[in-house]
Amino acid sequence: MSSNTEMQDENETGSGWWWWPSWRPTSTSLLKSTEARILSCVKNDLWARFVTLPTQDKIWTVTVTNRHSRKPEKNTTQTPLVMVHGFGGGVGLWVRNLDPLCVSRPVFAFDLLGFGRSSRPHFPSDPAQAEDQSVHSIEQWRQAVGVEHMILLGHSLGGYLATSYAIQYPERVSHLILVDPWGFPERPQAGSEVSGGQGSEVVKRPPPPTWVKALASFVSLFNPLAVIRAAGPLGPSLVNRFRPDFRRKFEDLFEDDTMTQYIYHCNSQNPSGEVGFRAMSESLGWAKRPMLQRVEQLPPSLPVTLVYGGRSWVDSSTGGRVEQLRPQGHTQTMVIDDASHHVYADQSDVFNRVVQNICDTVD
Template identity: 70%
Template sequence: MQDGTDTEPVSGWAWWPSWRPTSMSLLKSTEAKLLNCIQNELWARFVTLPTQDRIWTLTVTNRSQPRVQRVSKTPLVMVHGFGGGVGLWIRNLDPLSHSRPVIAFDLLGFGRSSRPRFPYDAALAEEKFVSSIERWRQALGLERMILLGHSLGGYLATSYAIQYPERVSHLILADPWGFPERPRSVADGTDDKRPNFPRWAKAVFSVVTLFNPLSVIRAAGPWGPGLVNRFRPDFKRKFEDLFDDDTITQYIYHCNAQNPSGEVGFKAMSESLGWAKSPMLQRVHLLSPSLPVTLLYGTQSWMDNSTGYKVAHLRTQCYTRTVMIEGASHHIYADQPEEFNRVVQEICDSVD
């Protein structure tokens, strides 16, 4: 496994790391515990963009498969959601790499990737994310890919596919964020049918209107890891058969206690309560008619799964499919990994 040198940008708030029990080195070591679960061949490295930003990237391949077969298959590229990182795919990387390379990366501004300044304008922030994905693709020399995005990753994957349709063989959206338009009744406070957001989401959304979404974790200093455990105990349960300690919540903490960057971009793109300023439903008609799209939703997710059928309605005569994963919440890849992996593998097999 190839690695790179860890760096952390210095800013006017450089005294904060002494208050926050985190560092890029701690993130690296915590992530290593997760990656130790991977049984197949793993290549982990930084991919440097022309901007000199670096994207932390994993490539997982089946060590028992002949190399000729590996390179003949379209790779599956996985894009994590807000506040996540490559480590959260540990239940999926091995199974999905059985017949093709699986590539996962930390979005610019998240995880171990570089944390540059993001614009406060929604369109410019979105373009910074999308252009970094394209430059990353160019640096890797990928011609085409099966592109899978979860939550925020689904929003950005769709934006990418609109701009670079020739690079995407199939678009898979796992509980994507930012698709529905914000109802007027939500804006004026008269809506009686608001989504039943979980408690942690309401806490995050209440902060997002005033500060960067995860500022409370950094402001809590040494109490930050405890806050993650308190607000997201579900993550520990999702991976309890792999880790009997706080490895997962520590990973989430270290991913998000660093200097804010990608979350600044997310805030720029967000309305209060987590709606996107530029809802993707207004743009899905711009996707190539020949591009197959599959949307995956958990039956217990707080996301509005009717969005999948709206996408199909807007893409008349285009392949658009919605699949419901029983018993899964928003993080369907971890809640029901076997069924998630089965559906994704089926989609990949349909490509080549």
């Protein structure tokens, strides 16, 4: 890997909470070193740096370009692919995708404001304002790195924010790729009829038991990942216990717990984007401002592809709803078999081919 990485940790957190790091086994330096182990797997040219916004917030950014391109200038003139991670994630989770997808164009990946190694500013409690703060930071990031047009790919929460960005700045997006996007459907009312998926019978599902609703109400009083921080020195083992899938998804790259350590360090820092997500979401994970209510605002000329995992908890039938709401627009839904919510890691070869084919339609 050829890399050029700024050494300073610009987003030191925990100001006013100096005693937390001694009890919680994390720091920005540990996050940095764990991420470095992950990104060392990238074989092409990688440039990692902080991009400073007009607000003085900093967005941690990774750019990967094909080091074997016969015509390097052609690679840099192709429309870049910009990848936006989901809730609790960071650039390291794209390690299976960066090399294959940079073959014909530069690939940008960044930590959303409030996540990973990016700055962790205050987010408002109003859902629209919290969403706008994230979206505007993406636009300020785009201006700072000098990208005129992009193929914009977002996973989960990243898909929600990428769609909001494309609604506000459609002239900057050549193709919108939504991977298992969060926050699209409206929250079903208790006792309402909901579909089990495309082509399935409409079934009336009973409301959750009282204890489940009580537990959800209790959890809603706190930030979603507060338990990881509250666990103190038990935090890393807690992540290993409840998210062993992250280790399995990358076990051919890392024999140890590098990936679960990365998830832990990303989410045991001072909460920020997590606060913004809580503002945008209802209990049980629904968006307060469902994107299906606004997806018609995407211009018909903007192609949209929705990619779902066949075993994901996200209902792929939402893709059909998007197609119906955009009758004049080019909208396509694809389901990748044997993939869960983290499609890009579960079936990375298939995912990379799908995304590469989409990129080839742009230029």
